[in-house]
Amino acid sequence: MIIVLKPRTTEENVKRVEDMVRAKGLSVHTVYGEDLTIIGCIGDTMRVDSRVFEVDKSVEKVMHVQESYKLANRAFHPEDTIVDVSGVKVGGEHLALIAGPCSVESEEQVIEIAKAAKASGANMLRGGAFKPRTSPYAFQGMGLEGLEILVRAKEETGLPIVTELMSAEYLDVFDEKVDLIQIGARNMQNFDLLKQLGNTKRPILLKRGLNATYEEWIMSAEYIMASGNPNVILCERGVRTFESYTRNTLDLQAIPVIKKKSHLPIIVDPSHAGGKWWLVEPMAKASIAAGADGLMIEVHNNPEAALCDGGQSLKPEKYDKLLTEITQIAKVVGKTV
Amino acid sequence: MIIVLKPRTTEENVKRVEDMVRAKGLSVHTVYGEDLTIIGCIGDTMRVDSRVFEVDKSVEKVMHVQESYKLANRAFHPEDTIVDVSGVKVGGEHLALIAGPCSVESEEQVIEIAKAAKASGANMLRGGAFKPRTSPYAFQGMGLEGLEILVRAKEETGLPIVTELMSAEYLDVFDEKVDLIQIGARNMQNFDLLKQLGNTKRPILLKRGLNATYEEWIMSAEYIMASGNPNVILCERGVRTFESYTRNTLDLQAIPVIKKKSHLPIIVDPSHAGGKWWLVEPMAKASIAAGADGLMIEVHNNPEAALCDGGQSLKPEKYDKLLTEITQIAKVVGKTV
Amino acid sequence: MIIVLKPRTTEENVKRVEDMVRAKGLSVHTVYGEDLTIIGCIGDTMRVDSRVFEVDKSVEKVMHVQESYKLANRAFHPEDTIVDVSGVKVGGEHLALIAGPCSVESEEQVIEIAKAAKASGANMLRGGAFKPRTSPYAFQGMGLEGLEILVRAKEETGLPIVTELMSAEYLDVFDEKVDLIQIGARNMQNFDLLKQLGNTKRPILLKRGLNATYEEWIMSAEYIMASGNPNVILCERGVRTFESYTRNTLDLQAIPVIKKKSHLPIIVDPSHAGGKWWLVEPMAKASIAAGADGLMIEVHNNPEAALCDGGQSLKPEKYDKLLTEITQIAKVVGKTV
Amino acid sequence: MIIVLKPRTTEENVKRVEDMVRAKGLSVHTVYGEDLTIIGCIGDTMRVDSRVFEVDKSVEKVMHVQESYKLANRAFHPEDTIVDVSGVKVGGEHLALIAGPCSVESEEQVIEIAKAAKASGANMLRGGAFKPRTSPYAFQGMGLEGLEILVRAKEETGLPIVTELMSAEYLDVFDEKVDLIQIGARNMQNFDLLKQLGNTKRPILLKRGLNATYEEWIMSAEYIMASGNPNVILCERGVRTFESYTRNTLDLQAIPVIKKKSHLPIIVDPSHAGGKWWLVEPMAKASIAAGADGLMIEVHNNPEAALCDGGQSLKPEKYDKLLTEITQIAKVVGKTV
Known part of the structure; x- marks a missing residue:
């Protein structure tokens, strides 16, 4: 799961979102781009409802990179x-x-x-x-x-x-x-x-x-x-x-x-x-x-x-x-x- | 319900389709246009599966003119x-x-x-x-x-x-x-x-x-x-x-x-x-x-x-x-x- | 732009895809997850046709994280x-x-x-x-x-x-x-x-x-x-x-x-x-x-x-x-x- | 083209719609059903914009029964x-x-x-x-x-x-x-x-x-x-x-x-x-x-x-x-x- 932050998000806000992710039992890996900062979320993302992060004022969008099925995969x-x-x-x-x-x-x-x-x-x-x-x-x-x-x-x-x-x-x-x-x-x-x-x-x-x-x-x-x-x-x-x-x-x-x-x-x-x-x-x-x-x-x-x-x-x-x-x-x- | 017949359908085939309609308990009213013949079907069309007529070789298409609901209507x-x-x-x-x-x-x-x-x-x-x-x-x-x-x-x-x-x-x-x-x-x-x-x-x-x-x-x-x-x-x-x-x-x-x-x-x-x-x-x-x-x-x-x-x-x-x-x-x- | 690699992509193949990205004038930042490896692509991704990477045998999919418009943005x-x-x-x-x-x-x-x-x-x-x-x-x-x-x-x-x-x-x-x-x-x-x-x-x-x-x-x-x-x-x-x-x-x-x-x-x-x-x-x-x-x-x-x-x-x-x-x-x- | 009239349309209103159809150069053939009255419109319906009839207070809907193309037909x-x-x-x-x-x-x-x-x-x-x-x-x-x-x-x-x-x-x-x-x-x-x-x-x-x-x-x-x-x-x-x-x-x-x-x-x-x-x-x-x-x-x-x-x-x-x-x-x- 990848969380794309809004342009010009402050260091403090990045930290806050990272903490939200960690609170769900995932670890984070943050990438700082030219215009955008994205947080890679690592762990069992299948059990996390990603939309909860979209509520945060600093989050632009959340993208899934992995399928949600295992047995049929x-x-x-x-x-x-x-x-x-x-x-x-x-x-x-x-x-x-x-x-x-x-x-x-x-x-x-x-x-x-x-x-x-x-x-x-x-x-x-x-x-x-x-x-x-x-x-x-x-x-x-x-x-x-x-x-x-x-x-x-x-x-x-x-x-x-x-x-x-x-x-x-x-x-x-x-x-x-x-x-x-x-x-x-x-x-x-x-x-x-x-x-x-x-x-x-x-x-x-x-x-x-x-x-x-x-x-x-x-x-x-x-x-x-x-x-x-x-x-x-x-x-x-x-x-x-x-x-x-x-x-x-x-x-x-x-x-x-x-x-x-x-x-x-x-x-x-x-x-x-x-x-x-x-x-x-x-x-x-x-x-x-x-x-x-x-x-x-x-x-x-x-x-x-x-x-x-x-x-x-x-x-x-x-x-x-x-x-x-x-x-x-x-x-x-x-x-x- | 209206049945549109294929162009150049013969009199005999028109009759046959009319009989199919009557067999479902409906009465018919046929309109002869310039290129097309259409059969108007009169009666309780709500209980008839119209697609059955589409099987016939002389039928071009079947169109509904009436809603299928009564209590909510x-x-x-x-x-x-x-x-x-x-x-x-x-x-x-x-x-x-x-x-x-x-x-x-x-x-x-x-x-x-x-x-x-x-x-x-x-x-x-x-x-x-x-x-x-x-x-x-x-x-x-x-x-x-x-x-x-x-x-x-x-x-x-x-x-x-x-x-x-x-x-x-x-x-x-x-x-x-x-x-x-x-x-x-x-x-x-x-x-x-x-x-x-x-x-x-x-x-x-x-x-x-x-x-x-x-x-x-x-x-x-x-x-x-x-x-x-x-x-x-x-x-x-x-x-x-x-x-x-x-x-x-x-x-x-x-x-x-x-x-x-x-x-x-x-x-x-x-x-x-x-x-x-x-x-x-x-x-x-x-x-x-x-x-x-x-x-x-x-x-x-x-x-x-x-x-x-x-x-x-x-x-x-x-x-x-x-x-x-x-x-x-x-x-x-x-x-x- | 984010490139998601296939599960179990070898180190050598990760490097090859990173080189493809750099050849387009972008810099890379690679995140290693539990099941997946993703490559964050940093730079002016607006001018790069992302689908070209999808051809690569090690690439699962490519995702955009940024809008492609500036003047109207x-x-x-x-x-x-x-x-x-x-x-x-x-x-x-x-x-x-x-x-x-x-x-x-x-x-x-x-x-x-x-x-x-x-x-x-x-x-x-x-x-x-x-x-x-x-x-x-x-x-x-x-x-x-x-x-x-x-x-x-x-x-x-x-x-x-x-x-x-x-x-x-x-x-x-x-x-x-x-x-x-x-x-x-x-x-x-x-x-x-x-x-x-x-x-x-x-x-x-x-x-x-x-x-x-x-x-x-x-x-x-x-x-x-x-x-x-x-x-x-x-x-x-x-x-x-x-x-x-x-x-x-x-x-x-x-x-x-x-x-x-x-x-x-x-x-x-x-x-x-x-x-x-x-x-x-x-x-x-x-x-x-x-x-x-x-x-x-x-x-x-x-x-x-x-x-x-x-x-x-x-x-x-x-x-x-x-x-x-x-x-x-x-x-x-x-x-x- | 078929014009379906609203339930309980009066004789006078049926006539008025028929006249509108004739004014477009078509002839009419009207079918009286149990709940509905429909007007079959006969002639070169291809050149008539059917939606104009939908304006009329007595018209429920207008249905096309014929394709609008000839050369490709x-x-x-x-x-x-x-x-x-x-x-x-x-x-x-x-x-x-x-x-x-x-x-x-x-x-x-x-x-x-x-x-x-x-x-x-x-x-x-x-x-x-x-x-x-x-x-x-x-x-x-x-x-x-x-x-x-x-x-x-x-x-x-x-x-x-x-x-x-x-x-x-x-x-x-x-x-x-x-x-x-x-x-x-x-x-x-x-x-x-x-x-x-x-x-x-x-x-x-x-x-x-x-x-x-x-x-x-x-x-x-x-x-x-x-x-x-x-x-x-x-x-x-x-x-x-x-x-x-x-x-x-x-x-x-x-x-x-x-x-x-x-x-x-x-x-x-x-x-x-x-x-x-x-x-x-x-x-x-x-x-x-x-x-x-x-x-x-x-x-x-x-x-x-x-x-x-x-x-x-x-x-x-x-x-x-x-x-x-x-x-x-x-x-x-x-x-x-």
């Missing part, structure tokens, strides 16, 4: 983490290929889509049982009944299942039945929920919040890891910008950035990012070319009749064709399908 | 709602003047600040007991112990208390002890929590999410109202933009916009918006001049030693001077203090 | 600058009250509006002669003919005139006839145009770009000042965010921030920010309460028939009422009207 | 446009592979880089002669001398040259010597400059503004086309968001979106987008996988010593390796190198 864990989702490896050279409907609507629907997706090469099944909806009047998902349908689809196809947890209330049942527990974008900073995820060893799929910085996203992973669950997969799903033609702006730079800062795997959800089915194919290919560890794609056998987000779902035939091209691009960048 | 409730917080009225010409420390740190601290704030004219006391922090390693608040301190400060000063609820787990105790229950920006779309708030009649202070549109924010109020609690106060606290010199960009246009769209009161939190104490005073005055129904301001007797967000807190003397000016501006815009 | 010029616009003072306690139509449409229109605005208390007349329009097919303004109309309105009313310059081609005629030359948001980083503004001594009204940071905005003022024209007034007119209900998000924190960083006056244009006439009144009052040095407001005698931006224009009666309230708020914050 | 020109840059085709299956230094620094430098890039497969040479810099004190480019160096490099290697035009003042010399004239992000809405580009037939490379919507970007291309120059190539180079770790957020969804809305080619500049050399390789591969018509990449033989933007430049060896992988991905998506 590649600096302390240089090798790629490979997460095991009930036998399916994610990370390193292994791709997660997750497909399925936005919402679980019926057993027939889910099993039909699951079989088609598996035949195309998918290795996990997604489906929403509890749905976060902007409107209280919109379809909120089938809940536990939807979860049971996913379990039956798993029995039928052998595909591990991925579904979203919205409340700690259901953590026990998710722990028992769900292979990969999804935390949605809107709950990325529901810190209370994140802390509870240490009570399961099931892998967590942590979606990026709509306006979360890379640092905040990794900090949310750190919450889960610090609570005792090291099995976290990150999922880029677009961020909110001024552009409203697409639902969100997919940030594929997130892939190399996360890989540089963290050892955790990162996959991409191109369906939610753009909100339009014809954006899914080019963005899925781009994601793999950029080094993503997998894709989560909405596939629906009858998008026109979907209860939710039909407009962003691929039909099984299109998904099948997409995976063929994905396989070729994966080879170029050193991944296996 | 001024169109159906033209008069200002006035919320009663344990005797303190908020809305109409009544200002909420909420002050207190970011975090509860000790009984002495809270009571000293509460007395000073009340003497300056504050009519409610805020203080964080449960703190949402980006880092799992940062101070997370005193929890229930902090809540007890607030209760004692209320006994001492008579000021109703405002504090943040982060999990439904504590709803019962909040219902018993807290006068105005705050839902923080990061939980604005924690839909599970919002639904549970119908189980209390205590007024709810709903902060705007960092990237929430006006529509989404009001929809979150609608969640609370639809679950059975009509006592909602909105709180603007800045949105996230490209500008990083300030913590967030305070959006004061939110005040007249919310007042146009909704009948609910809206207050402003200038302390969290800017993240710098010297921004609080001008933004507090601007908020009142723009018609806000109140202010929530961090006041701390020793900001340099605060455990959290000291940098954005006012000292009691500055708060006192601010309220004097606020009183004068309030008169100009027809509010009473 | 309050640190080197603590008193408020007061700009004289043909006799009307702007800055300090003096408010610029600029009113007029978005576009000049006819002599009768402009003179009628100018007289009404003056009677209400306006002290400058605005009107667009050259209009920046998103579409090549939209009305582009009356050009030089419009400028002549403004000149006649000035003769009639005595109000100094404000109008936008879009190209250096017309700088000579603007220098002769225009009292305050406006540079629009879209040209805020048209560096070629900015440099030419040193060829006039007429005051410049520099609007903030839709996505310009405070630093970039002040740097554009610095361009004008460095080219020889010190008479710059800044104008906040909203920034682009994810919220699309309003045209732009008005950033009133800009007022205290600019006043802290720079000595230049800052005014606000609430008409363009929101794009809706009913937002103008509350935002104008908020701007003055926040300490703005003036307002630029669109006034039109017949908004429904305006050739451009009628939807954001006030009628003269509303403007008159607004100035009455503005006058009262101005007094509270120490400004004179 | 794929609806009126379904086939891909292929732009010929002095013999190098761009668009359709043809990739532009543009490489070179950020700034022209010396003849030796440019020719060495140009030869290496050509050997790797580049088919155009870029280099900045006139540089848009945020600071007036930063290196502003070699100007016309730099342009001469590029011309000599072209003579030496046969590569067409690409360089940025910042002012119409130099249009004649660019018309004579430059093969592809770049308009930078900051000038994307310098409408005066755009209009002048009709005076050359040289292809124009139009970079997206940092906060330009797709619609605005295409409208700027429309300006150039409407002024008489149909040879426009679009270039995505990142947009500004809340994320500041990367210089900008690269929006690869722009590729399929632009291809859907327009027939113009679109290339990507991954160097400026991320601002970090290690982001260039994954984003270049992702761009091609997403269907881009080319890449513009900064290559420098000695990035540490570059006068500008060295931190985002690739060394020639890395560029060579990258083009090998690009060639493989291009095949998968049906492009030829």
Whole structure:
């Protein structure tokens, strides 16, 4: 942490700020420049709220030079983490290929889509049982009944299942039945929920919040890891910008950035990012070319009749064709399908 | 809802889309323009997921013409709602003047600040007991112990208390002890929590999410109202933009916009918006001049030693001077203090 | 400037980076922390492109600790600058009250509006002669003919005139006839145009770009000042965010921030920010309460028939009422009207 | 264009708004819904400023249903446009592979880089002669001398040259010597400059503004086309968001979106987008996988010593390796190198 002092700060005031820093358990190293004086703060700065120094009349600003996360930090864990989702490896050279409907609507629907997706090469099944909806009047998902349908689809196809947890209330049942527990974008900073995820060893799929910085996203992973669950997969799903033609702006730079800062795997959800089915194919290919560890794609056998987000779902035939091209691009960048 | 068809859509395809609309329980009214054909959809469009039509090969785009909220909508409730917080009225010409420390740190601290704030004219006391922090390693608040301190400060000063609820787990105790229950920006779309708030009649202070549109924010109020609690106060606290010199960009246009769209009161939190104490005073005055129904301001007797967000807190003397000016501006815009 | 090195950088590599810094004419001061080593760079860092160091394999990141502007910097010029616009003072306690139509449409229109605005208390007349329009097919303004109309309105009313310059081609005629030359948001980083503004001594009204940071905005003022024209007034007119209900998000924190960083006056244009006439009144009052040095407001005698931006224009009666309230708020914050 | 009226608008007021619409030369078709009345406006709505209707007391809002561009619109020109840059085709299956230094620094430098890039497969040479810099004190480019160096490099290697035009003042010399004239992000809405580009037939490379919507970007291309120059190539180079770790957020969804809305080619500049050399390789591969018509990449033989933007430049060896992988991905998506 570096404290930049105001121009022409007196010797006495420099000393006072240095003392404030020492009082927080840090040691100081002060550099006198031409116009500016800066105080380098040495020690465990992670536990100090730096803004407290900004109150001081002699302080211009406080700058962080170090990340605030340890467990998720590649600096302390240089090798790629490979997460095991009930036998399916994610990370390193292994791709997660997750497909399925936005919402679980019926057993027939889910099993039909699951079989088609598996035949195309998918290795996990997604489906929403509890749905976060902007409107209280919109379809909120089938809940536990939807979860049971996913379990039956798993029995039928052998595909591990991925579904979203919205409340700690259901953590026990998710722990028992769900292979990969999804935390949605809107709950990325529901810190209370994140802390509870240490009570399961099931892998967590942590979606990026709509306006979360890379640092905040990794900090949310750190919450889960610090609570005792090291099995976290990150999922880029677009961020909110001024552009409203697409639902969100997919940030594929997130892939190399996360890989540089963290050892955790990162996959991409191109369906939610753009909100339009014809954006899914080019963005899925781009994601793999950029080094993503997998894709989560909405596939629906009858998008026109979907209860939710039909407009962003691929039909099984299109998904099948997409995976063929994905396989070729994966080879170029050193991944296996 | 309006469906815009692709240029040169055939008569047959127009019919097919019209049938899809009718199948959702809506009636249609089609307009043939020079280059474009549009289908007006009439009926209860609020319950229909419009994106499902975007899947159709003949559909160019779907546009909403109507808000998705009813209970919070001024169109159906033209008069200002006035919320009663344990005797303190908020809305109409009544200002909420909420002050207190970011975090509860000790009984002495809270009571000293509460007395000073009340003497300056504050009519409610805020203080964080449960703190949402980006880092799992940062101070997370005193929890229930902090809540007890607030209760004692209320006994001492008579000021109703405002504090943040982060999990439904504590709803019962909040219902018993807290006068105005705050839902923080990061939980604005924690839909599970919002639904549970119908189980209390205590007024709810709903902060705007960092990237929430006006529509989404009001929809979150609608969640609370639809679950059975009509006592909602909105709180603007800045949105996230490209500008990083300030913590967030305070959006004061939110005040007249919310007042146009909704009948609910809206207050402003200038302390969290800017993240710098010297921004609080001008933004507090601007908020009142723009018609806000109140202010929530961090006041701390020793900001340099605060455990959290000291940098954005006012000292009691500055708060006192601010309220004097606020009183004068309030008169100009027809509010009473 | 501070260079943060990667963890575990060897002594040899630290030396190499220090040598790179010295080769740029700076001196170094290196601080060894627990996990990190940082190199403080001392000297005229303003002329060094810091990103060049980021190429080095041992460098983690480079951070700036100092502003890049001098002429516009309050640190080197603590008193408020007061700009004289043909006799009307702007800055300090003096408010610029600029009113007029978005576009000049006819002599009768402009003179009628100018007289009404003056009677209400306006002290400058605005009107667009050259209009920046998103579409090549939209009305582009009356050009030089419009400028002549403004000149006649000035003769009639005595109000100094404000109008936008879009190209250096017309700088000579603007220098002769225009009292305050406006540079629009879209040209805020048209560096070629900015440099030419040193060829006039007429005051410049520099609007903030839709996505310009405070630093970039002040740097554009610095361009004008460095080219020889010190008479710059800044104008906040909203920034682009994810919220699309309003045209732009008005950033009133800009007022205290600019006043802290720079000595230049800052005014606000609430008409363009929101794009809706009913937002103008509350935002104008908020701007003055926040300490703005003036307002630029669109006034039109017949908004429904305006050739451009009628939807954001006030009628003269509303403007008159607004100035009455503005006058009262101005007094509270120490400004004179 | 659709005008949504306020709830409970009287018959008389509906008529009045209809008359306003007719007065603009449009015909009307009114739809009466349950809660709302909407007026469909039929005719050449492109020339009507829709905001004028928002002034009316009975109007809730005005919505556009049609794009405002014609020449650039794929609806009126379904086939891909292929732009010929002095013999190098761009668009359709043809990739532009543009490489070179950020700034022209010396003849030796440019020719060495140009030869290496050509050997790797580049088919155009870029280099900045006139540089848009945020600071007036930063290196502003070699100007016309730099342009001469590029011309000599072209003579030496046969590569067409690409360089940025910042002012119409130099249009004649660019018309004579430059093969592809770049308009930078900051000038994307310098409408005066755009209009002048009709005076050359040289292809124009139009970079997206940092906060330009797709619609605005295409409208700027429309300006150039409407002024008489149909040879426009679009270039995505990142947009500004809340994320500041990367210089900008690269929006690869722009590729399929632009291809859907327009027939113009679109290339990507991954160097400026991320601002970090290690982001260039994954984003270049992702761009091609997403269907881009080319890449513009900064290559420098000695990035540490570059006068500008060295931190985002690739060394020639890395560029060579990258083009090998690009060639493989291009095949998968049906492009030829």
